[in-house]
Amino acid sequence: MKNKDFSEPSRQRKLVGSHWGFYEHDSKSGGLKPFREDPDPAMFGTELTQDRLSPSRILRPAIRRSYLEHGPGTDHGRRGAEPFVEVSWDEALDLVASEISRVRQTYGNGAIFSGSYGWSSAGRFHHAQSQLKRFFNMAGGSVRSVQTYSYAAGEVILPHVIGNLNGLVSGHTPWGQIAGHSEFIVMFGGTPLRNAQVNAGGITRHTARSALLACRDSGARLLNISPVRDDTEAELSAEWQPLRPGTDTALLLALSHTLIAENLHDQDFLASYTEGFETFRAYLMGEQDGIVKNAAWASTITEVDAAVISDLARMMARKKTFIMMSWSLQRADYGEQPYWAAIALASLLGGIGLPGQGFGFGYASVGSIGQPASPINWPSLPQGKNPITDYIPVARIADMLLNPGTEYDHDGTRRTYPDIKLVYWAGGNPFHHHQDLNRLVEAWQRPDTIIAHEHWWNAHARHADIVFPASTFMERNDVIASGRDSFIGWSSSLAAPPEGIVTDHEILRRIAGRLGVEAEFTEGLSEDQWLERLYGQACVNAATRGINMPDIETFQNTGIVEVAAQSPERALLADFRANPQTHPLRTPSGRIELGSQTIAGFAYDDCPGHPAWFEPKEWLGSPVAQQFPLHLLSCQPHDKLHSQWDHAKPSRRTKASGRQPVRIHPKDAAKRNLADGDTVTITSPRGACLASVSITDAVREGVVQLATGAWFDPSDPSVAGSLELNGNPNVLTADHGTSRLAQGPSPNSCLVEIARFDGIAPPVRAYRPADLVPDPRKTTRRNEVR
Ligand SMILES: Nc1nc2c(c(=O)[nH]1)N[C@H]1C(S)=C(S)[C@@H](COP(=O)(O)OP(=O)(O)OC[C@H]3O[C@@H](n4cnc5c(=O)[nH]c(N)nc54)[C@H](O)[C@@H]3O)O[C@H]1N2
Ligand SMILES: Nc1nc2c(c(=O)[nH]1)N[C@H]1C(S)=C(S)[C@@H](COP(=O)(O)OP(=O)(O)OC[C@H]3O[C@@H](n4cnc5c(=O)[nH]c(N)nc54)[C@H](O)[C@@H]3O)O[C@H]1N2
Numbered sequence: 001m002k003n004k005d006f007s008e009p010s011r012q013r014k015l016v017g018s019h020w021g022f023y024e025h026d027s028k029s030g031g032l033k034p035f036r037e038d039p040d041p042a043m044f045g046t047e048l049t050q051d052r053l054s055p056s057r058i059l060r061p062a063i064r065r066s067y068l069e070h071g072p073g074t075d076h077g078r079r080g081a082e083p084f085v086e087v088s089w090d091e092a093l094d095l096v097a098s099e100i101s102r103v104r105q106t107y108g109n110g111a112i113f114s115g116s117y118g119w120s121s122a123g124r125f126h127h128a129q130s131q132l133k134r135f136f137n138m139a140g141g142s143v144r145s146v147q148t149y150s151y152a153a154g155e156v157i158l159p160h161v162i163g164n165l166n167g168l169v170s171g172h173t174p175w176g177q178i179a180g181h182s183e184f185i186v187m188f189g190g191t192p193l194r195n196a197q198v199n200a201g202g203i204t205r206h207t208a209r210s211a212l213l214a215c216r217d218s219g220a221r222l223l224n225i226s227p228v229r230d231d232t233e234a235e236l237s238a239e240w241q242p243l244r245p246g247t248d249t250a251l252l253l254a255l256s257h258t259l260i261a262e263n264l265h266d267q268d269f270l271a272s273y274t275e276g277f278e279t280f281r282a283y284l285m286g287e288q289d290g291i292v293k294n295a296a297w298a299s300t301i302t303e304v305d306a307a308v309i310s311d312l313a314r315m316m317a318r319k320k321t322f323i324m325m326s327w328s329l330q331r332a333d334y335g336e337q338p339y340w341a342a343i344a345l346a347s348l349l350g351g352i353g354l355p356g357q358g359f360g361f362g363y364a365s366v367g368s369i370g371q372p373a374s375p376i377n378w379p380s381l382p383q384g385k386n387p388i389t390d391y392i393p394v395a396r397i398a399d400m401l402l403n404p405g406t407e408y409d410h411d412g413t414r415r416t417y418p419d420i421k422l423v424y425w426a427g428g429n430p431f432h433h434h435q436d437l438n439r440l441v442e443a444w445q446r447p448d449t450i451i452a453h454e455h456w457w458n459a460h461a462r463h464a465d466i467v468f469p470a471s472t473f474m475e476r477n478d479v480i481a482s483g484r485d486s487f488i489g490w491s492s493s494l495a496a497p498p499e500g501i502v503t504d505h506e507i508l509r510r511i512a513g514r515l516g517v518e519a520e521f522t523e524g525l526s527e528d529q530w531l532e533r534l535y536g537q538a539c540v541n542a543a544t545r546g547i548n549m550p551d552i553e554t555f556q557n558t559g560i561v562e563v564a565a566q567s568p569e570r571a572l573l574a575d576f577r578a579n580p581q582t583h584p585l586r587t588p589s590g591r592i593e594l595g596s597q598t599i600a601g602f603a604y605d606d607c608p609g610h611p612a613w614f615e616p617k618e619w620l621g622s623p624v625a626q627q628f629p630l631h632l633l634s635c636q637p638h639d640k641l642h643s644q645w646d647h648a649k650p651s652r653r654t655k656a657s658g659r660q661p662v663r664i665h666p667k668d669a670a671k672r673n674l675a676d677g678d679t680v681t682i683t684s685p686r687g688a689c690l691a692s693v694s695i696t697d698a699v700r701e702g703v704v705q706l707a708t709g710a711w712f713d714p715s716d717p718s719v720a721g722s723l724e725l726n727g728n729p730n731v732l733t734a735d736h737g738t739s740r741l742a743q744g745p746s747p748n749s750c751l752v753e754i755a756r757f758d759g760i761a762p763p764v765r766a767y768r769p770a771d772l773v774p775d776p777r778k779t780t781r782r783n784e785v786r
């Protein structure tokens with residue numbers, strides 16, 4: 001009998017792959033319709049084609065006026081406040097090539113920053129950031145960034161505690177080992193399905209909803225611990241335990257304290273599988289600081305009843321308990337701590353490595369968490385080697401630009417910020433992702449040159465000197481695959497880009513030609529040949545696992561090849577649990593480190609050698625709350641991915657009076673005399689934006705929620721810190737590292753005040769194209785002739 005390694009659909013179909021799933025070409029409308037095999041498709045994707053050619057689209061290369069007149073440097077004009085001049089492709093490409101050469105010759109490649117953080121589009125070849133990194137690696141290298149905005153604090157703390165990133169990025173206990181096994185699922189930050197619509201690199205079938213429903217149907221008790229009730233879907237009928245934002249660590253410590261005080265902790269597990277319990281216990285008992293981290297202590301911090309905390313600990317000890325925690329909790333001051341404290345609590349409960357027990361981070365944060373891993377290593381664009389070794393933690397971008405030469409700490413190292421002269425960004429939007437955008441605008445004035453590839457005249461493009469228009473994901477073919485999913489897909493171009501617009505690869509190829517490194521960059525391959533090579537590599541990787549893949553024509557004609565997961569589903573750390581001697585963790589002790597000598601050795605005042613509670617710089621218990629009494633949570637938007645396609649219908653439809661809605665509790669609204677739909681000013685110690693009021697008791701009192709993604713729209717870009725008009729929360733958030741350990745972003749520690757905006761609010765202008773003016777050099781020349 002022939003063994004079928006892949007499922008081959010009987011009919012031909014054309015698909016487009018994106019971070020939010022696959023869609024089928026709809027030959028009738030010329031647009032996209034949901035992929036019929038996806039049980040729970042992200043519907044917003046079907047409408048995006050309508051705004052592909054919206055007025056926001058960048059159609060030609062463009063250069064900031066003063067930059068065109070005066071060249072690189074910081075003496076002329078203000079980035080973000082100036083009109084642009086459209087120029088020919090040749091002129092823009094020549095200019096960029098000569099500027100890269102100038103910076104390399106004058107300062108060296110260490111003065112070029114190509115971190116270019118951002119999700120760009122799905123697709124293994126046309127991944128803009130990979131293309132850019134490959135380009136610079138062929139041209140002498142550049143300074144890059146490490147970690148993510150998603151889970152930087154988690155990325156740094158986890159290797160110290162469990163030796164790798166399993167249970168955070170991949171390797172989670174699969175859903176099949178939770179549903180039917182867990183009796184009690186405690187979800188810190190909930191499991192909001194709006195986020196599971198999305199998955200970096202794409203997703204074939206959205207299964208998070210059915211996985212959660214299976215947990216419910218198996219009879220498990222579900223508890224949502226969050227300031228926001230609908231962080232679990234209503235259909236799950238989960239219980240809700242609200243708490244003050246940013247206080248989960250105190251709650252987790254008190255749960256641990258209760259277990260120990262009542263002798264409910266699993267001492268065998270602690271003895272065999274953990275290191276440093278005694279350090280942690282002494283901290284909980286207050287042996288050094290005199291503060292006992294008990295339920296009463298945590299109650300004043302979290303505003304959760306002490307009796308509720310103690311009962312919760314007892315319930316956790318009695319039932320097979322699984323601890324889920326969203327990625328959002330560590331995107332806050334001291335974000336390392338809730339993760340470390342959650343692992344400590346799971347260790348005290350003793351179920352780590354068993355089905356239905358233990359911990360995991362990010363279930364429903366993206367769609368693939370808990371899906372069985374792909375048996376095949378999917379290929380991606382080879383980036384080559386970067387001759388420059390310098391890097392920054394990703395969220396320290398403004399610090400770097402504002403403070404060249406300054407020292408800072410990072411995970412046990414002492415580093416120095418480089419002096420960056422040229423910033424090149426393709427496929428990310430720092431004016432979406434970074435905190436304290438008013439500060440970023442000032443930092444953005446520092447380099448000699450800023451180059452951007454974009455589709456739209458968003459703030460990222462508007463704050464650059466030289467802008468290249470790139471084709472969108474629906475205007476090119478690509479190979480789609482996610483490391484956490486068992487498929488490889490072929491994305492077929494739906495429409496040609498506007499005339500003259502090319503791919504990121506093609507833009508970089510043309511610059512590489514001017515720098516004399518085209519052959520290195522392309523290896524002599526066309527884009528089609530690169531796609532063939534990537535698929536060929538996938539076939540080779542599959543063959544090493546004994547899996548037979550279809551030929552490329554079949555692949556392209558059917559759009560998706562799915563391979564069955566081969567290995568049996570295993571709980572996170574199952575091997576370690578089965579035998580800690582033969583499967584030690586990659587920590588210094590080989591065990592789960594509840595106390596870490598390594599971290600203690602760094603002697604950081606903001607991250608000691610065990611899980612600990614620190615008051616966030618901003619939270620409802622801090623002095624800042626006198627003036628700014630509301631805690632702002634900036635969650636992910638349900639109607640789009642980050643800032644992508646904010647100009648398009650699905651996103652615009654959810655706004656009120658054209659602005660991003662801010663959710664507020666009825667009592668907080670009443671205190672401020674606010675009605676649904678009112679335009680309000682939200683103010684923090686750093687800036688202010690407008691938004692539209694949405695009153696709901698789904699948010700806890702004292703908490704407001706404003707999704708990210710509204711395009712940054714300062715009312716007066718010529719001055720620092722003007723009122724933002726569109727409802728972008730990052731003019732409010734603070735820009736400092738989670739701690740000296742991870743230096744991760746901390747947007748969720750942010751206090752604000754809200755007031756009604758009386759009078760006529762200025763209209764949102766974010767979706768208009770940039771001001772395009774005639775070439776000033778031509779005007780001058782004409783004047784000279786006259
Ligand atoms: N306050 C607050 N801020 C946050 C967060 C939060 O929770 N709160 N979350 C953070 C997180 S987790 C993340 S990951 C970041 C996300 O931040 P980003 O990933 O930077 O956000 P995107 O909007 O996805 O930016 C992608 C940009 O690339 C462009 N683009 C898309 N495809 C292509 C392409 O093929 N080529 C080119 N050249 N451009 C392309 C899009 O138009 C868009 O401008 O935001 C972070 N910021
Ligand atoms: N539709 C859509 N999905 C997305 C994205 C998107 O832009 N759009 N972005 C993707 C990306 S890049 C990422 S990294 C993930 C992020 O995934 P997450 O980090 O999990 O997502 P968030 O929406 O930031 O936060 C989830 C919930 O955490 C709660 N929360 C916030 N602070 C606290 C706290 O202190 N304590 C507790 N207990 N709860 C808290 C908030 O109420 C919020 O609704 O989402 C991904 N999914």
Ligand SMILES: [Mo]
Pocket residue numbers: 149150151
């Ligand atoms: Mo993210």
